[in-house]
Amino acid sequence: MSALNLDDFSDLIERPDSGVRRDAEDRREHLAVAPGSLGRLDELGEWLAAAQGAVPVRPVERAKVVLFAGDHGVAALDVSAREASSAHRLVRAALDGESPVAVLARRLGVPVRVVDAGLDCDPELLPDEVVRHRVRRGSGRIDVEDALTVEEAERAVRLGMAIADEEADAGTDLVVLGDLSVGGTTAAAVLVAALCGTDASVVTGRGGAHIDDLAWMRKCAAVRDALRRARPVLGDQLELLAAVGGADLAAATGFLLQCAVRRTPVILDGVVSAACALVAQRAAFRAPDWWLAGHVSGEPAQAKALDRMALNPLLDQGVTVGEGTGALLALPLVQAAAALAAELPVREKADEKDMAADSDGPGDGVAAD
Known part of the structure; x- marks a missing residue:
């Protein structure tokens, strides 16, 4: 009988840090590029940050x-x-x-x-x-x-x-x-x-x-x-x-x-x-x-x-x-996601207000005839 039981790995493996992933998601919401505009690259950057336990994510160099x-x-x-x-x-x-x-x-x-x-x-x-x-x-x-x-x-x-x-x-x-x-x-x-x-x-x-x-x-x-x-x-x-x-x-x-x-x-x-x-x-x-x-x-x-x-x-x-x-x-692709997540600048608060105003659209608040 083997001494190795692969089921034991279930107790040894933890998921990537969910708290760090939330921090990465929050940081992404405040980058200069609009949320969602980078498609799956956003998801990859957040996944890598959680795996590394680091925000901003570190570059993949090794x-x-x-x-x-x-x-x-x-x-x-x-x-x-x-x-x-x-x-x-x-x-x-x-x-x-x-x-x-x-x-x-x-x-x-x-x-x-x-x-x-x-x-x-x-x-x-x-x-x-x-x-x-x-x-x-x-x-x-x-x-x-x-x-x-x-x-x-x-x-x-x-x-x-x-x-x-x-x-x-x-x-x-x-x-x-x-x-x-x-x-x-x-x-x-x-x-x-x-x-x-x-x-x-x-x-x-x-x-x-x-x-x-x-x-x-x-x-x-x-x-x-x-x-x-x-x-x-x-x-x-x-x-x-x-x-x-x-x-x-x-x-x-x-x-x-x-x-x-x-x-x-x-x-x-x-x-x-x-x-x-x-x-x-x-x-x-x-x-x-x-x-x-x-x-x-x-x-x-x-x-x-x-x-x-x-x-x-x-x-x-x-x-x-x-x-x-x-x-x-x-x-x-993974390296690009890491670079974008780490190196894109974070928006200033004034810029965020402008983006929020733009998202309202020019017709909002105007009464119909």
Whole structure:
């Protein structure tokens, strides 16, 4: 029996400071720009102020991209456009600055951290700092066997928790969370279907590499079979991650929960991070208050998970590549919201009276003929 109970996080996680949020809202009412004229940027600035516990909000200057990497045995069923056990190539591209997220991170000046939770490759193919955390080599084929043992799932969750602590201790003020996986969207679809009580076809998408119709049907069948294995363990999040998740998904779940404990805001990327967030929400209902949904990935399971958590994506640019790319695109929007909330001048009282008079309209107080 595992010593780790994810339900314990419910007592450890508090919501962002509601008093500070009210102060931020009050300050927004007195800025030189009319209330509501900045749209959702107002809401983002207030959310960030509550997360930081500071008014005016501080600028986001030490963001970090964190990518959990792993291979999934279910990829052997040709449910992905990528070859099974090839996630190390995605890692290599990210490390070499040749992937979309690496290009954007370089442009934005944001460091990228890759954590190997369960890649199926020889350690010599990657730098030591990437592979030193590996829980196991690859995850089991979830349609017929468990992805992990419960002990491995606990190790993976604790790995994610440790990474969250390292980032918080290093002063990271916001995390962009993504994944580097092959077969990961299949496992994510199973988790979402299990937790939302839906059928395989409702949550199964075509992945970031856009599989064809035959591959999609194979993926639906794999999700269906894995879903049968998931339902008996729905009462225990750790057993669920062991049965149909994977080392990278379990690590990301632990990471999200501990980030909420440490009051570190997170931008979620696509379906994999959304599925992990849904598992984390099942353990700690206040945890989603610390997360933003970066973008619409086009995966039906992501839409289902975000709807369940009441998270509204910031962007919809048709980006399906995954790997943290869409979430990183949303980072400048969050930074802009923080800058506007902090740097716009506060109106003088005389200006406020003028604005109030203008809002009355020229015809107010005039009697009709």
